[in-house]
Amino acid sequence: MSVSDEEIRKIILPLMLSGAKMLDKHCPKCGSPLFEKDGRVFCPVCEHRRKEKxxxxxxxxxxxxxxxxxxxxxxxxxxxxxxxxxxxxxxxxxxxxxxxxxxxxx
Ligand SMILES: [Zn+2]
The missing domain is CATH 1.20.5 (Single alpha-helices involved in coiled-coils or other helix-helix interfaces)
Incomplete structure (x- = not known):
């Protein structure tokens, strides 16, 4: 499932503003850019979806x-x-x- 506008607005934008580093790699599952924070690389959208689930x-x-x-x-x-x-x-x-x-x- 690809990333919706709402997910960009609610998940990715606040993360960028929080100072997490956006990498130029993308998540193979949803296509969101991957982020790095405190030395950890992660997909914010997949993480959010998993929590919601x-x-x-x-x-x-x-x-x-x-x-x-x-x-x-x-x-x-x-x-x-x-x-x-x-x-x-x-x-x-x-x-x-x-x-x-x-x-x-x-
Ligand atoms: Zn993902």
Whole structure:
């Protein structure tokens, strides 16, 4: 995905003003110029996108946790219903574990 005007305005411009050095190399992923700050070369756009994604995932994770708590607090007596209930809980737990694994890879 290439860099949008908004990303240039919100990410790249403030970075240039902050004194980071713009290199004449470009990010192979998004085409943004790479920057160097404190001896570290990085793509500001990809970094920003990664952070946004993590924030989004955190939101999903929180909602899943809420749902899980809600389900755990309202287990039905009927065995068939209980089985359905537990299956959904299992799915949520699997999803949460997958999110955790993804976040660990940041
Ligand atoms: Zn990039």
């Amino acid at each position: 993590l924030r989004e995932m955190k939101g999903i994770e929180e909602r899943l946790m809420e749902k899980l708590t809600e389900l755990a607090n309202s287990l039905p007596d009927d065995v068939d219903e209980l089985e359905k209930h537990l299956r959904v809980m299992e799915l949520i737990i699997n999803l949460l574990e997958r999110y955790k694994a993804l976040e660990g890879g940041k």
